[in-house]
Amino acid sequence: MRKLAWLTAAALLAALLIPGLALAEDKEIKIGVIYPLTGGAAAEGRELRAGAELAQEIANSAMADIDMAMAKNAGIKALGGAKITLILKDHQGNPQLGADLAKKLIEDDKVVGILGCYHSSVTKTVAAVCERFGVPMINDSSTSPALTKAGFKWFWRTTPHDDQFTKDLFEFLKGLSEGKAKGVKAVPMADLKTLAAACEKTEWGTNVSATIKRYADEYKFDLASNLLYAAKSPDLSAEVQSLLAAKPGAMLFASYTSDAILMMKTLQSMKAAPKILWGQDAGFEAPEFVGTLGDASVGVLTRTVFTPQVAQVKKVSGQVNNLYKEKVGHDLSGASARAFTGLQAWVYVLEKAASTKPEDIQKACNSITIPGEELVVPWNGIKFATQGEDIGQNVLGMGMIGQYQKKGDKITLEIAYPFDLATTNLVYPFPGF
């Protein structure tokens, strides 16, 4: 009993004498992460979560074999090695729940900032909460252009938005007609001129649909059909019939996972044979897309921000992808790569701010430049706009278009655009189902 009392006293004395040590060990920086972990976009949610958790792991431990500044130190160096702690929440695709969770993270969990939320509709309500509380939010994966047009002071977005992604598509089609695509001779414009688009009708898909219409006019394409559909719809045959009636050269889609798969299966059953089949990311690049459709996905194009082929042109992407594959069992996807980059941006901002005060973080966000070579995604870097129309938008982001191709037994997403980064010859026209 006496021995125990002595030990306790000694422990107390030690704790009093070396408070710095005790503090350094306990120091943590809480980041609230809100993703759709259940509901229609649960598959993407799992990817996002795994991406953010890998970035956290790299930030919190020194990893000599990763060529990234955040892998050199264990924790945030400017904050005495403080570790990043993620507090994960599931918004189920519900904007109201997202806002409630943001309040909980800010007021109850006292997070330094927020990362999320994938669905543009949820990001909007969460950003409004952050704005009211004056808490910084970095958005990694919502692509509605409206988000950076609201003039928020506490909102920054790393990913390019749909405006840029859709413009990439039209640049790609134009380049295809000019013979710029790798391994394909100049395609007569007449073959591609007629377009048909089907976008799911939430905030995101509606915006994509409007952007497609705008760029089709600007690039002088003929958008013969531009319809909206419900992502939860159990049957898409009427929509597909309407698309086929337009006899398009290229079919364009904005779909989440289950509707992207249903759309493809319906196209297959109706023997659709467009020259180009393009999807606006999301469902078209979820791992389930290839997993479910198998060979039927070969030749399909999707805009993305990451394919494992990026490793061929970027060493650090390969290093992180290998780690991810070891942990999760498959390659990084556009969703996980963007979540990784979002949390990475948080780490660099905290290093620059050397503080967890919201005002200091705000200042750091508005002045930071993260070089492109630090990132897994093939962007020129991260720098947020502080003036103009798109306040808080990363101006150094860049989209890509990938194409599913069969290499041996495996289906991989090869880079088709930008043309100078193309990793293999483009498969044109779409080989059919």
Place this chain on the structure above:
Amino acid sequence: MEAIKNALDFSDFPRLDLSLAGAVFAFLLLFPALPHSSFAMATMIQFLMFSLYGMGWNTIGGYAGQVDLGKAQYNGIGAYTTAVMMVRWDVPFWVSMPVGMALAVGWSFLIGYPLFRLKGHYFSIATIATSLVLKDLFEVWDFVGAATGLQIPIRSKLPDFLYLQFRHDYYYYYILLALFVVGILYLNAFRHSRLGFQLRAIKDNEDVAKSLGIDAHWCKIKAYAVATAFVAVVGSFHACYNFNIEPEDVMSLDLSVLIAMMALLGGAGSLWGPIIGAAILVPLKSYMGDWLGAASGLEGLNLIIYGGIIMLIAAVQPRGVWGMVEAVRARRRGGYAAS
């Protein structure tokens, strides 16, 4: 005068019920002063919102026995009226809310008149259809922001009572609590009113009610309008509380079903039923999502348990939790439960 007397007349409830209700009200009044997390506050706000939705639904679904699964359309009309008036013409909440309520009630007359020619399941299906059609229209109507919806700009100075913009949730809480009390008093008057008795007669046997000279069609339309007014007010509140609305959020079928489910689970056709339903389901949904959700890596399990509890209550007592209470009381009295 008669209505005010009726609103304050709770004498037909046992003393135990009134004591419990008084204790619950005292708790609700003091809640913001008690130590609580902001998530608990958000959950309480949801509880009050769904209680009000449920009280409204109870007039048509409970007292009149017409299972309405299209209430979200009126929530949408209320929310959109407030948002459009605020965003486009800078009109305060206290003006836009009654306008939204009037528009929703007007729309309910237009919809209700033909719909109440239908009965039973046909009526329920028709309410779903009208709600979904309106949602589809809003999704392509540019004036209301189409599928992107509307974002209410945050005012430079908070709190702002005119526009219902606050940094802290307890302001919203007390405004909702005031509406909640008004709702209970109104419903208490409603169940004692001529219309209340007529509706219960229609629910028990419509043909007999008609033979007694009750205009069943008109009674149902009136009850439908009352239900609509409740839902539209909450819709207006929702727009200010969330700062952002879009059709999928305020007019979804999920919301319509949830409103009906909470009232049915608590006990449709009773004054306390919808409140009990919301008090069980709202915290259950919120907290199970939080405890068994993302943090524990068991996401999805909360939804399975949530669904299981709903099925269990529905199987054990189709008349909801209040039905169970009444059954126990009837057994003690040695008689049958009152219907």
